Amino acid sequence: MIITDQIVEKHGLSKEEFKNIKKLLKRDPNLLELGVFSAMWNEHCSYKSSRLHLKNLPTKGKQVIQGPGENAGVIDIGDDDAIVFKIESHNHPSYIEPYQGAATGVGGILRDVFTMGARPIALLNSIHFGSPKHSKTKSLLNGVVSGIGGYGNCIGIPTVAGETKFNETYNENILVNAMAVGHAKKDKIFYSKAKGLNKSVVYVGSKTGRDGIHGASMASAEFDENSESKKPTVQVGDPFTEKLLMEACLELMKDNSIISIQDMGAAGLTSSSVEMASKGGLGIELELDKVPCREENMSPYEMMLSESQERMLIILEDGKEQNAKKIFDKWDLDFVVIGKTTNTNNLTLKYENQIVGEIPVEALASKAPIYDRKWIKKKTKKSSFNFKKLKKIKIEDALIKILSSPNHSSKNWITDQYDQSVMCDTVLKSGSDAAIIRIHNKDKAIAVSVDSSANYCKSHPITGGKQIVCENWRNLITVGAKPLAITNCLNFGNPENQEIMGEFAECLQGIKEACEFLNYPVVSGNVSFYNGTNKKNIYPTPVIGGVGLIKKLSKPLSHHFKKDKSSLILIGKTFGHLDQSCFLKENYSINEGLPPEVNLLNEKNNGESLLKLINKNLILSSHDISNGGLITALSEMSISSGIGAKILKPKKLTNLIEYFFGEDQARYIVEVEDNSIGKVEKILKENNIFFENIGFTQNEFLEIEGELKISTKDLFKINNEWYNNY
């Protein structure tokens, strides 16, 4: 078969890239080889547009066992325990087929975690939909939520935290990011690097079908009006088989049989075998006749590019096959030796006793293209409206508008569809600043949270990038955890567009600065470009997933008010920043200006001081102040507890709207027992923290002297209606 320009284009490769392939091979590729190149060189697998920027991120620290580059990141949480975690996008498939797209997103990220020897203990997600008024949003929301639940519930890993947001920027390109967190023994981490010659390469798990062929290439292109026709490129998930695969792998990992292991995710058999060989500096030879197939007459091309789910590739130590096979037989899973490691440094593909493809491994891995894409700085715009000329609004009306909006309504409708409690270690569930998961059989725990702020990132990418890291960090602090490390999922538009590439570069700059300052390294992540349809790009939406440690878990700290008549302290300074606030967006549909400034020094100082107070058991409840400002945060503390609060008017700042709805950063509300107030103030003063005593808790009503009085029951009702009526 002659490879025409058309075939090359269909494989998502540019003319330049094709030339390069011919040069590397010193000949023309055949169709199979071209397919393998397209699978490895697409954006999704090669990170060709992002790599130069990603390498600037801080990835090291005392707490880091394994940074980016493996299936997932690994951090040290003391004793012999390690936490393995990663977030990944499944945006494109979820838009085309929401249930399966979301389900396999969860399945894929779980495999990344248990591949490394960790038992998954928590799932999180960040999902972004278009405007609720858009005709597709409702069915996409339903499909994605059932898909996430369908997979996680069946496999029996609790889905404990997440965020759901609506914005018309996602009308034609939703975001579905899934994060998995696992627990492993520090000395029992498994990696993908192959070692040794003539070692058996074993295929385990589900059979290979024709589903998902070219999935990774699909995820590396923009959508157009024909996107529906891409449905066959979406994989179909089977959480039951994944549960068996997980148990079988974890059972095999108990002894020393495995040299290296890699899940077959995007680009299936191709990327897993190339990854293992390239990391090990070896060649790999596969006999494709042996690949267990679900369908008849599958060609080598289809086998190499299939993205059928729930499959793994393992390189075994000599003489361990029999014992390993026994384990997979017990779980009724396929176990077939399909190849061996070689010293040729080639990926050699055999079929019916003939070599049907042979490519130098490095041509697929380290020699894959890297692009230094042109980018331009964001032209930031100050807001053009005059706040004083806006129609006056009562605090109560503005608050009700926010609490009843799709973006701020209680997400119970969603989270009730996820099993949050299975495994019996979920200490704090969804709806909190962060979830708390106990380490099984121990008295320590981790806190986890995912966060994003697309509006901030759109208007000022550097500040937005900093802000999401800080917000994530704060969320862990508020539940009493010491933040350790993050994973990030970078969802952006078309990188060939210089403005979009600029958003990427600047968001990353912000993330880097904040992570460095807070000693909060990035240990894993994923980039998703080409989020958009017909040249309309989504807002830049980096998502941060953070993990923190609670060394000794006694009483979990939540944001629910605990009792009446305790004192409320606002930590951090309020300037009243309203640009880009949800107050302006929900009440006036104004989406202008710059996000609140992020002062990393204050972030660090305020957060670390609060953690001191928490560790001294001086705090009854605490909550970070984010979207919607102070009064929204107070409402959330009331709604979740049924206890109200009486808030005094501020002494200095005169504009109450700015005071109560401003979104200034590095702020927390804490509830303090009356007799601890002295100690708390002393520690805050010693650490040079700006704080205000803003009032006290009381029964039934949330109240601002002379301005607002609303019962907690009403607040609850207002906050819980939207989803049920949608």
Add this chain to the structure above:
Amino acid sequence: MKSSVIVFPGSNCDRDIAVALEKMQFKNQMVWHKETKLPKSDLIVVPGGFSYGDYLRSGAIAGKSLIIDEVIKAAKSGCLILGICNGFQILTETGLLKGTLLRNKNLKFINKDVFIKVINNETRFSKKYKKDQILKINIAHNEGNFFTDHNHLNELKDKNLIAFKYSDEKGNVSENSNPNGSLENIAGIYNANKNILGMMPHPERMVDEIISNKDGINLFSSLLN
């Protein structure tokens, strides 16, 4: 007291129940579904999860597995059997319990803490509870909507075989307190001999104050005595 937990492919609450049993000082063993013999047990637990992926119909394939014949034999000789969630579904598939579990009325998976009322507190499973005691307990299922025929419903009532009913915090049993559409708010039932209990809520999730509460403990301590 010796207990056995049956493990099917796809069971996922097997570890949770084992932890709860061991915490309550049961001598527990896990029994793989391909086994053809049961260890000597005073209590057999069929745990929650998605046995065989719940393919075909929840509990249907597990209800035909090798070990189930042994469970049926043990049940008939009076051994105590507890089926939780998927375990309850499996027990109805085997015929050890009558009735069936339909899809939840809202057609969605539901996970939340609900309240149930102890209807019969005079069995081996419930004697440590007070009559009409209200328990706060976690449910997590897609098919928990209990249904049965008229004759069986009458039998359940006449012979006091209803174990728990969904209620509100104050014990009112009404449509508002029914999370999944179950017939007469039924959350758990006994067989005629009262040696088999099937229930949709998860008592094993309610034995630890730090993650939830201790409302499930008395079920296990009832069994111990």
